[in-house]
Amino acid sequence: MNTAAALVPKYMLDFKCIGSDCEDSCCIGWNVQIDKTTYTNLTSVSQKALRDNFKSGIEKVETPSRTNDQFAKMKMDSKTGCCSMLDEQKLCTIQASLGERYLAPICATYPRNIFWVNNEQEISAVMSCPEAARLALLNPEKMEFTHTEAMLQKNAQSKGQVFTDQPNPTFMNFFWDIRIFTIEIIQNRNYSFPHRLIIMGLFCEQLQRLIDQNLESESDIKGLIENFKEMINNNAELQDYGTFPQDHEFQFIALNNIISKNLGSIGSNARFASCVQDYLDGLNEHKDSDDKLDLVNFYQKGYHSYYKPFMDEYEYIFENYAVNFIYSHLFPKSESKNVYKVYTILVSHYVLLKLLLIGMSIKHKGLTTDKVLKLIQSFTKISEHTNVYVKNIIDFLTEKEFSSMGHLSLLIKN
Known part of the structure; x- marks a missing residue:
């Protein structure tokens, strides 16, 4: 996984947290899990006031549910839902006092979703962040993709990895064909959005039938895609909402x-x-x-x-x-x-x-x-x-x- 680049929607190039100017807070209304490494780092800092603050604001997960990844959690205010680490300006006291490297993986990564497809990192944003949602959703141009610097710091949280070169043929061998085609359907502005969503569904329904019947060869999957492309362009019944x-x-x-x-x-x-x-x-x-x-x-x-x-x-x-x-x-x-x-x-x-x-x-x-x-x-x-x-x-x-x-x-x- 030695790569310096990540595939991203172009809106990610303009994204940065706007902090206290944000109309919402990513530190309100969540259950923030803390891994063992983060817990140990925070409760072992040399500054006594900070150390005591962290110890009082974080509670360990009860055994036997406690794991290294879900070792502790931030205490949340029962009325406001605010994380105990927020200051009066709703900014994180951990980041302000110690820096980003002390943050829990979920806090260091949000609102980004990080995955690996084969050996390439992919990053996108969750639409629960107002600023990310603004950039992603309010652009009248079709969403496009590009490359930017990968997130490789130790506390960046990856949600998983997929491989598209399976030795035994499955639909995942045609991951990119399916993914690109469904995006093409959704971005086909010759049809209203609800109409596009239904067309995508008809394609997914037929794709699922092939998967259920173990018909996942190149001719099966790519043949279905080509058939749908033809219908989208020429089938009068499909074109009629x-x-x-x-x-x-x-x-x-x-x-x-x-x-x-x-x-x-x-x-x-x-x-x-x-x-x-x-x-x-x-x-x-x-x-x-x-x-x-x-x-x-x-x-x-x-x-x-x-x-x-x-x-x-x-x-x-x-x-x-x-x-x-x-x-x-x-x-x-x-x-x-x-x-x-x-x-x-x-x-x-x-x-x-x-x-x-x-x-x-x-x-x-x-x-x-x-x-x-x-x-x-x-x-x-x-x-x-x-x-x-x-x-x-x-x-x-x-x-x-x-x-x-x-x-x-x-x-x-x-």
């Missing part, structure tokens, strides 16, 4: 139930809580509306009146979100060889965000990039932390046997 079914009642009831079910899971994430409240306030306007539509039709009217006009202009936000997801999750990598499930997780993110934005747009009689960014950033923060929202959608689809593209399109399409 009206081909795909929609059911506003199914969509609203299923997704609203998931949001309602998890109102108690928001915790200290005040930004997400305010977005959810805006969503609820928007829907509650139905009660006072002179328009005697039922709630489902009121929701759909909000989509057409407020959400759609904004997204018609700013559709690149979700395009960038999806491309970043594909790249940062090493798609089509899957521990269980279930590529289609990884796609379903992406859909789960999109449909929940869309639902909340429709309600928010009703309350505010429109959307702004600031409001959309606030929701995506705060939702990512809570979904990365607890994952309950996405888990509930996956469980719902599995339990009801609604995981086919016919059913997923009902959640995607309005």
